[in-house]
Structures are given as C-alpha cells and as structure tokens.
Amino acid sequence: MIRYEVIKRPLITEKSTIQKESANQITFEVDRKANRVEIKKAVEGIFKVKVASVRTLQVMGKFKRRGRILGKRNDYKKAVVKLMPGESIEFFEGV
Numbered sequence: 001m002i003r004y005e006v007i008k009r010p011l012i013t014e015k016s017t018i019q020k021e022s023a024n025q026i027t028f029e030v031d032r033k034a035n036r037v038e039i040k041k042a043v044e045g046i047f048k049v050k051v052a053s054v055r056t057l058q059v060m061g062k063f064k065r066r067g068r069i070l071g072k073r074n075d076y077k078k079a080v081v082k083l084m085p086g087e088s089i090e091f092f093e094g095v
Helices: 014-023 036-047
Strands: 007-010 025-030 051-059 063-066 069-072 076-083
Touching: 007 036, 014 025, 025 036, 036 051, 036 076
Parallel strands: none
Antiparallel strands: 007 025, 025 076, 051 076, 063 069
16 A cells, blocks of 8 residues: 555544653554554654554444434544654644
8 A cells, every 4th residue: 555545644632632742642544454564654654753553443433413314424443653752743833
C-alpha cells in the first residue's frame, strides 16, 4: 500500500490530546486492511519520525436515529502510534 492510502487522518479528540501530551502517542484513522508494520512505515515516511510501537483496534460505528429513520455510522480502524522519546508531530500549532 502507498503511505497516503494507509493513513487517512489524525483523530483529534480530548482523549487523544491527553495521550499526545502525557505519553507521546498519536491516534490515526487508518485503512481497514493495513497492518501494524505498514502503519509504522507510513508514519515514519510521512512525518519523518521514529515510531516505538503501534496498537490497532476496530471501531464499530454507532447506530443513530433521526425520527423513524435509523442509520449507522461507518466502521473504521484506529491506530495508536507511540513515538520515540524526543520525537513529536505537530498538527495545529499556532492556531
């Protein structure tokens, strides 16, 4: 897989911001077929950082209701990437 096909987008939530500050971990939404080795190579290639470890999990989409209509959010795969000490990725600095 190509690097930019593996990493879809960073997940910026309250929990991921706390993990970034305390444990030097970044959370990404990744392709559902990507494995840990591909994710590690993609992050190292795109952001020019060293990765210590990668943990992945499947997130099942929630069922949402609007009146009588029932819908479901998309399922996706999430990767928590731990960076080596001294490394960092800045997304929204100076905003």
